[in-house]
Amino acid sequence: MMLAEKLEKLTALFTEMEQALIAYSGGVDSTLIAKIGFDVLGDRALAVTAVSPSLLPEELADATAQAATIGIAHKIVDTHEMENPNYTSNPVNRCYFCKSELHDTLKPLALELGYPYVVDGVNADDLQDYRPGIQAAKERGARSPLAEIGITKAEVRQLSQQLGLPWWDKPAQPCLSSRFPYGEEITIAKLQRVGRAEIYLRNLGWDNLRVRSEADTARIELPPEKIADFVSKTDLPNLVTTFQNLGFIYVTLDLEGYRSGKLNQVLNREVVGTKN
Known part of the structure; x- marks a missing residue:
């Protein structure tokens, strides 16, 4: 059609x-x-x-x-x-x-x-x-x-x-609870922490991203083609300090890069209901 x-x-x-x-x-x-x-x-x-x-x-x-x-x-x-x-x-x-x-x-x-x-x-x-x-x-x-x-x-x-909508290329932004691995309790404080971390990165000019949170570790996901630029252009010590001030202890970069629904890869295929 x-x-x-x-x-x-x-x-x-x-x-x-x-x-x-x-x-x-x-x-x-x-x-x-x-x-x-x-x-x-x-x-x-x-x-x-x-x-x-x-x-x-x-x-x-x-x-x-x-x-x-x-x-x-x-x-x-x-x-x-x-x-x-x-x-x-x-x-x-x-x-x-x-x-x-x-x-x-x-x-x-x-x-x-x-x-x-x-x-x-x-x-x-x-x-x-x-x-x-x-x-x-x-x-x-x-x-x-x-x-x-x-x-x-x-x-x-x-x-x-x-239709002339200026936000036609706006990155997807699912709810902040999607940043946590299944089984880890979600709290308001955790949601605020990961939210502020993502806003910090967006203010640096990185729009399409995720900050995944697991316990005290932040894992930054960016499109694979943006990773090299991110490492070379970002003040990494300042980024780490900012994230630690938000409450994270460890700050990491996912070398595979951002992929929507990545947390679902841990699920059993029968649970997810995917097809061969």
Whole structure:
């Protein structure tokens, strides 16, 4: 299916919905959904951002600014997944409990405000990875227009660029809890520590990155082609001091480089459900 046809189908889907509440993180996927939703439905579309310790304040600021640029009505709600030990114990299905909390918050809100649908930004590529949160959203009746139509991450960026969205190439920014190996307890202090470390690196000009945290060790992941530049251009002693001031003891660089979903490689293939 050509990209133009997929855009037509996406537009038609929102036309059929008539009203929609959009689970809006400010990432490129949910922002495209917000853009299309607003273009089709106008004030019958509402973007809602959930705020918790796993979302950086800078990400909330980006989401707010992007919603304002689009013109869509934007509401902020609090979620409380950090109060659920099933989430903070960080099991392999942690995202299930995160999305359960999210949609248990959004669905009643949608019904209260008169929106028959809650939609999210899950794309077709997400269905190929281990994403237990997708099941939680489905169980609560959420719809995923991008996945339904078969729009991939690359196509999300293409469409966003075609529609003139300046953040079309914005790096993916999943919740901060994804920085910790399964089984390590998640705390607010740990989330803040890794969040501040990533912001420090972004302020140095390194946008597409992760700081993985395991106990007292920080492991920096960058695209493989950026590693040599990072080592040669960064004041490494100052970086180490900054990270140690944040609470890390050891600071390392992952020589394999950044790869989305890397923590899932430790999972058994049967658990992940991948195909040969």
